[in-house]
Amino acid sequence: MSQGINVRGYLSQQELRNAPGYPSQERLARGPIVAIECIEEIPCNPCEQACPQHAIIIGKPITxxxxxxxxKCIGCGLCIPQCPGQAILLIDLTYSQGAASVAFPYEYLPLPKEGQTVRAVNRAGESVCSGTVIKVQNPKKNDQTPVVTVAVQRKYATEVRGILRSRGRESG
Ligand code: SF4
Ligand code: SF4
Structure with a gap:
C-alpha cells in the first residue's frame, strides 16, 4: 500500500505523477487525456475493457x-464511469484561453446544472477554487455514474478532483 494513502488517506500530486496511469506534463499540455489515480494492486480491470483505443493496459495478472x-488516449472519457473506484479523471488544459476542464464521476443528488457556479475541491475534499459546470452526462450506459465536467482556472486543473456537493442552491 502506498505511503500516501497510509498517512493521509489520499495521494499527493507527486505520488500520482509517479504512477503508471498518470500522464506526463508534455501530454497534458497537448489536450484532453485521462489521469488514472489508481495505484493499488487490486483485481480489477473494467477500465482496460472500456477503452476502445486500448490506451489502458493491465494485462496479466489482473492485479x-x-x-x-x-x-493512444483520445480523451473520449468513456472509461470514467466504468471505474468502480471512481479513480479516473479527464483533464483538458487546452479547454480555452486561461481555463482548463476537469471531468470526474459524481454520484450525488441533486446533480449540478450546466452553467452553475460551484466550488471545486481537491483530493482531500478541500475547496480549491470556483468553477463552472460545463457538462453533466448521465446516459443509461453510464449505469448510474454521472460524469460532471467543470471549467476552472488552468493553474488548478491538476488539483481539482471534484466539487462540493450541491444542495440545489450552490453558488461560487
Ligand atoms: S478517455 Fe477514452 S481513449 Fe482515453 S483511456 Fe479513457 S476510454 Fe481510452
Ligand atoms: S477500473 Fe478503476 S479501480 Fe479498477 S483498475 Fe481500473 S482504474 Fe483501478
Whole structure:
C-alpha cells in the first residue's frame, strides 16, 4: 500500500505523477487525456475493457496497476464511469484561453446544472477554487455514474478532483 494513502488517506500530486496511469506534463499540455489515480494492486480491470483505443493496459495478472499509453488516449472519457473506484479523471488544459476542464464521476443528488457556479475541491475534499459546470452526462450506459465536467482556472486543473456537493442552491 502506498505511503500516501497510509498517512493521509489520499495521494499527493507527486505520488500520482509517479504512477503508471498518470500522464506526463508534455501530454497534458497537448489536450484532453485521462489521469488514472489508481495505484493499488487490486483485481480489477473494467477500465482496460472500456477503452476502445486500448490506451489502458493491465494485462496479466489482473492485479497489475493500470498503465496509460498516453499517445493512444483520445480523451473520449468513456472509461470514467466504468471505474468502480471512481479513480479516473479527464483533464483538458487546452479547454480555452486561461481555463482548463476537469471531468470526474459524481454520484450525488441533486446533480449540478450546466452553467452553475460551484466550488471545486481537491483530493482531500478541500475547496480549491470556483468553477463552472460545463457538462453533466448521465446516459443509461453510464449505469448510474454521472460524469460532471467543470471549467476552472488552468493553474488548478491538476488539483481539482471534484466539487462540493450541491444542495440545489450552490453558488461560487
Ligand atoms: S478517455 Fe477514452 S481513449 Fe482515453 S483511456 Fe479513457 S476510454 Fe481510452
Ligand atoms: S477500473 Fe478503476 S479501480 Fe479498477 S483498475 Fe481500473 S482504474 Fe483501478
Amino acid at each position: 497489475n496497476r493500470p498503465y496509460l499509453d498516453e499517445d
